[in-house]
Amino acid sequence: xxxxxxxxxxxxxxxxxxxxxxxxxxxxxxxxxxxxxxxxxxxxxxxxxxxxxxxxxxxxxxxxxxxxxxxxxxxxxxxxxxxxxxxxxxxxxxxxxxxxxxxxxxxxxxxxxxxxxxxxxxxxxxxxxxxxxxxxxxxxxxxxxxxxxxxxxxxxxxxxxxxxxxxxxxxxxxxxxxxxxxxxxxxxxxxxxxxxxxxxxxxxxxxxxxxxxxxxxxxxxxxxxxxxxxxxxxxxxxxxxxxxxxxxxxxxxxxxxxxxxxxxxxxxxxxxxxxx
Numbered sequence: 001x002x003x004x005x006x007x008x009x010x011x012x013x014x015x016x017x018x019x020x021x022x023x024x025x026x027x028x029x030x031x032x033x034x035x036x037x038x039x040x041x042x043x044x045x046x047x048x049x050x051x052x053x054x055x056x057x058x059x060x061x062x063x064x065x066x067x068x069x070x071x072x073x074x075x076x077x078x079x080x081x082x083x084x085x086x087x088x089x090x091x092x093x094x095x096x097x098x099x100x101x102x103x104x105x106x107x108x109x110x111x112x113x114x115x116x117x118x119x120x121x122x123x124x125x126x127x128x129x130x131x132x133x134x135x136x137x138x139x140x141x142x143x144x145x146x147x148x149x150x151x152x153x154x155x156x157x158x159x160x161x162x163x164x165x166x167x168x169x170x171x172x173x174x175x176x177x178x179x180x181x182x183x184x185x186x187x188x189x190x191x192x193x194x195x196x197x198x199x200x201x202x203x204x205x206x207x208x209x210x211x212x213x214x215x216x217x218x219x220x221x222x223x224x225x226x227x228x229x230x231x232x233x234x235x236x237x238x239x240x241x242x243x244x245x246x247x248x249x250x251x252x253x254x255x256x257x258x259x260x261x262x263x264x265x266x267x268x269x270x271x272x273x274x275x276x
Contacts, residue, residue: 020241023049024193026047026081027045027069029080030066032065039062040062041249043079045251050223051219051226052240053225053228053241055067055228056260057246063246065249070096072091100189100192101195104195106197108178116170117150117167122188127149127189128149156184159214160184162177175203179202183218187222193225193227199230200232200235242256245260245266247270
């Protein structure tokens with residue numbers, strides 16, 4: 001599913017006929033160090049508009065560090081991040097979010113005492129237009145804006161099929177459902193690029209099937225570009241258009257899922273399957 005038949009800087013067509021746009025993000029020769037430890041070593045890859053781009057590799061390969069570079073939590077010592085054709089200066093995470101990049105986290109980062117609805121409303125913060133003075137003077141204007149934000153969140157609640165838990169504190173929800181709420185909070189920001197850090201970790205088979213369905217729907221119905229880290233190779237091969245493989249901070253593979261599966265270096269380092 002969703003495998004690419006062509007690939008260029010101006011876009012490509014998948015085997016199922018989907019049109020993928022040009023490059024929206026480029027990671028150019030990224031190197032990230034923590035003291036004497038090299039977390040990412042001279043890695044380059046791109047993400048195209050409208051695609052699902054997977055980043056895979058063994059534990060400790062540097063995958064989450066790469067998402068942290070993209071989202072502004074880490075700043076590489078070497079290399080450049082380009083977004084929509086422009087070199088991105090050093091930015092804080094909230095500035096990156098304002099550019100239209102939202103993410104979920106490997107360890108769920110929700111407010112456990114708040115309801116599903118209220119957690120998802122926090123995803124609208126980058127969309128708030130009225131400031132504190134406006135709210136004090138023009139209460140009606142602020143109220144109208146809040147209603148608009150709530151309508152958007154309710155739309156996402158319906159999309160993710162979580163109407164029954166909209167008022168439930170997320171700390172009471174099963175782990176898999178908390179993952180869905182976190183996805184909803186990221187979607188509430190209406191991102192141009194959505195980063196998912198192990199969205200199916202800790203889920204059972206049914207929960208993984210649901211999450212896969214939602215990720216595909218976000219991509220196809222909302223047109224959202226997605227970059228994800230995931231360890232379930234079956235899921236990665238099913239939903240990804242292209243895959244980049246990392247090992248010990250280095251890139252060891254990049255291409256269509258079928259190409260990556262056939263890459264002997266990837267097999268040796270990650271898949272654990274010997275030559276026939």
